Amino acid sequence: MNEPLTVTLWGVRGSIPAPGEQTVRYGGNTPCVSVEWGDERCLVLDAGTGIRALGGRLLGESAEIHVILSHSHWDHIQGFPFFAPIYDRDRVVRMYPSPVDKGTLCSLIEQMDGAHFPIRAEELMGINECILTDPIDHMAQNGIRLSQIALNHPGGACGYRVDDSGRRIVYMSDNELSPPSEPTTQWDQFVAFCLGADVLIHDAQYLPEDMPRKHGWGHSVVDQVLRLAAEAEVKRLVLFHHDPERTDDQLDAIEAQAQDWCRENAPATECCVGAEGMTFTL
Numbered sequence: 001m002n003e004p005l006t007v008t009l010w011g012v013r014g015s016i017p018a019p020g021e022q023t024v025r026y027g028g029n030t031p032c033v034s035v036e037w038g039d040e041r042c043l044v045l046d047a048g049t050g051i052r053a054l055g056g057r058l059l060g061e062s063a064e065i066h067v068i069l070s071h072s073h074w075d076h077i078q079g080f081p082f083f084a085p086i087y088d089r090d091r092v093v094r095m096y097p098s099p100v101d102k103g104t105l106c107s108l109i110e111q112m113d114g115a116h117f118p119i120r121a122e123e124l125m126g127i128n129e130c131i132l133t134d135p136i137d138h139m140a141q142n143g144i145r146l147s148q149i150a151l152n153h154p155g156g157a158c159g160y161r162v163d164d165s166g167r168r169i170v171y172m173s174d175n176e177l178s179p180p181s182e183p184t185t186q187w188d189q190f191v192a193f194c195l196g197a198d199v200l201i202h203d204a205q206y207l208p209e210d211m212p213r214k215h216g217w218g219h220s221v222v223d224q225v226l227r228l229a230a231e232a233e234v235k236r237l238v239l240f241h242h243d244p245e246r247t248d249d250q251l252d253a254i255e256a257q258a259q260d261w262c263r264e265n266a267p268a269t270e271c272c273v274g275a276e277g278m279t280f281t282l
């Protein structure tokens with residue numbers, strides 16, 4: 001019997017935290033998703049403000065923690081200084097630099113420079129490890145089978161896939177499936193990367209009416225994401241990286257329309273709008 005794999009959404013909002021009465025149900029925290037192998041290992045995908053609540057929960061546990069980034073835009077790193085396990089001397093927290101930042105050691109700790117945050121990185125070094133070798137190799141040595149794919153996003157970003165005993169989880173935040181210029185990665189490559197995924201968490205920040213104004217901003221339109229999930233025969237699609245202006249009621253409507261579309265066009269695919277606290281166990 002395989003160890004259960006648990007995927008949890010801790011922050012689903014794109015660009016900037018968006019707390020308030022209009023976002024209370026889906027949540028206002030910026031991106032953070034955990035994948036956990038029982039109580040042994042915890043892979044943290046992005047360190048937006050959602051990571052704070054995850055850190056609080058992990059404090060009482062012993063899992064080894066690996067934090068990896070899609071890229072270093074603020075909404076993906078800003079929660080890290082409030083991730084409690086990095087202050088725990090008995091804890092192993094491994095950080096991986098963003099794969100697309102040239103000349104940056106590790107944006108997670110570089111933001112802790114005394115000017116942007118009062119506690120400096122040096123005060124953490126020695127209890128946390130910044131891994132500068134190939135993250136894919138390093139993860140493999142730690143029992144995590146990870147693959148990566150370049151995303152279409154200004155400045156670059158990376159998507160990740162976890163494969164474990166026939167189970168497949170794909171995380172692609174900050175990706176424009178149909179950018180106005182030559183894409184870094186083509187549609188067919190995305191389909192191949194997501195093929196048969198049990199869970200696909202994908203950027204779906206925009207609606208057709210946001211275009212053409214936001215074409216080229218590096219985020220996808222919901223309809224394109226649905227088509228990707230259908231073509232890749234994804235079992236469960238989670239719409240992610242919601243626009244900070246999108247209200248709960250608007251997200252309800254997006255979910256209802258997306259589910260109608262799937263019933264008609266991709267009956268094997270279940271679709272939902274990601275909300276903070278949502279958990280999937282495989």
Ligand SMILES: [Zn+2]
Binds near residue numbers: 174
């Ligand atoms: Zn983002």
Ligand SMILES: [Zn+2]
Binds near residue numbers: 153157218
């Ligand atoms: Zn971004």
